[in-house]
Amino acid sequence: MLRDDMADTMITAQEIQARVAELGQQISADYAGQDLLLIAVLKGGVLFLTDLMRHISVPHAIDFMAISSYGHSTETTGVVRILKDLDDPIDGRNVLIVEDIVDTGRTMDYLLRILNARRPASLRVCTLLSKPSRRELDVPLDYVGFDIPNEFVFGYGLDLRELYRDQPFIAALRPEYYGASLQELLEGSE
Ligand code: PRP
Numbered sequence: 001m002l003r004d005d006m007a008d009t010m011i012t013a014q015e016i017q018a019r020v021a022e023l024g025q026q027i028s029a030d031y032a033g034q035d036l037l038l039i040a041v042l043k044g045g046v047l048f049l050t051d052l053m054r055h056i057s058v059p060h061a062i063d064f065m066a067i068s069s070y071g072h073s074t075e076t077t078g079v080v081r082i083l084k085d086l087d088d089p090i091d092g093r094n095v096l097i098v099e100d101i102v103d104t105g106r107t108m109d110y111l112l113r114i115l116n117a118r119r120p121a122s123l124r125v126c127t128l129l130s131k132p133s134r135r136e137l138d139v140p141l142d143y144v145g146f147d148i149p150n151e152f153v154f155g156y157g158l159d160l161r162e163l164y165r166d167q168p169f170i171a172a173l174r175p176e177y178y179g180a181s182l183q184e185l186l187e188g189s190e
Contacts, residue, residue, distance in 0.1 A: 002185060006177050011146055013168035016156055019145045024055020031058045037093045042066035044100035047157035048128045052098060063087055067107055080110045095120040100157045101129040105137035152178060
């Protein structure tokens with residue numbers, strides 16, 4: 001793991017698990033008796049999806065999309081493209097998009113537009129994290145785990161130079177390391 005002075009814990013594993021359980025209960029109540037399809041956005045949304053679905057008591061299917069907007073930078077490039085599309089059609093289905101984070105909103109805006117065009121019965125969004133201060137496009141968020149400030153965060157699905165997605169907590173990289181390469185970060189770690 002990184003040295004303690006490189007990053008700070010923003011949301012603990014316990015806080016995440018408690019909130020994910022709450023969201024699962026809320027979603028279960030809202031979709032009671034309905035067909036439900038969860039669409040997770042790779043790669044960041046994977047840990048959230050697998051924990052969340054274990055708290056959703058309504059029978060549900062899952063599918064995956066991969067959309068890239070950040071590349072390997074700590075700052076968004078604004079570029080959105082499909083890396084992997086869904087396996088199946090979604091027309092007539094109740095679709096819930098599961099994301100790790102909504103930042104500028106560009107990715108979610110794009111996703112909502114292309115998925116709405118496929119005529120689902122309903123389309124909602126569940127994101128673990130939201131950075132309201134960064135929003136460039138006003139996207140409707142139906143379920144939000146945590147509103148967070150504008151810091152570079154990683155852990156629980158989110159990466160720091162593609163590493164640390166496995167960590168059970170959300171950490172914030174200290175600003176003095178935003179420009180550091182992976183090699184520089186790892187050389188400074190134990
Ligand atoms: C992250 C995140 C969202 C997007 C949000 O993905 O998972 O999809 O950025 O940013 P936006 O609101 O500014 O569009 P990223 O491109 O980092 O890919 P990853 O999940 O594979 O790490």
